[in-house]
Amino acid sequence: MSQDLFIQSSITIRNSKIWKNGDLIFGKENEIDLSKFLKTIYRHANLKYPKFFKMDSLSKLGYLGTEILTSGNISNKETALVFANSASSLDTDEAYAETMQDFPSPSLFVYTLPNIMLGEISIRHQLNSENVFFVSREFDPSLFIDYCKALFYQKKVDNVLCGWVDLHNNDYDVFLWQIALSGGTEFNEEELKKLYLPTHE
């Protein structure tokens, strides 16, 4: 496992703001409601993907983060997706449970799994790659490092898109980054924490 891996680019989305590679690229002075924020980013980034409006908020966060990080283009269709969060799809699960009192919502039920988000990203970019979604108590760099190194060591991939996409009670925390065999910053725990922590409160 001596192969060196590198973080090529990253994005964080928190508190109605977006940072790409450390630079603030979108920000509302006052924090706005998540639903409004998601629509605002979609329109600000000039995205055209009607399926966006069918997604739950968790998938929208993953989709928007991926679009902005990759400028809408994942050229390597074998790019693996390694994601995690702490709340799974709990927000949507709760909303769906509420509809069960009356008329269960089919469109909400579709999204009651966190890895549906990975399916949406894969469909959008026509990825045929490995993907996995972990549920972890908190952002854990070692989880991503160990899993990604194993993927590269087994020669299963040469690009990985990683993501911490967490959502609970309208509180969201999104951090996505791309890993490859060259370029950018070294992929280790210290660098990941440096990228993740500065805007995280």
Place this chain on the structure above:
Amino acid sequence: MSDLHTELKKSIIEQLNLEDMEASEIENDEHLFGDGLGLDSIDALELIVLLEKDYGIKLTDPNQGKEIFNSINTMADFIEKNRTR
């Protein structure tokens, strides 16, 4: 255009998250699925829920859906004849 036609269009836009659409942009005889409005199978399930929730109509035969959900006109006709609320 009847009130029911307009009401249906607004409900569909809201229920199916067709965010950028206005009721006036949906033609009464436009196909709702396929090359028309482009709805999918999950949307069809949402329309079945909408019929029951808003008009008290429970579809017992899934094969009816293809005919009923052909357009706003066919939906409105079916609702007029079968509504319980």
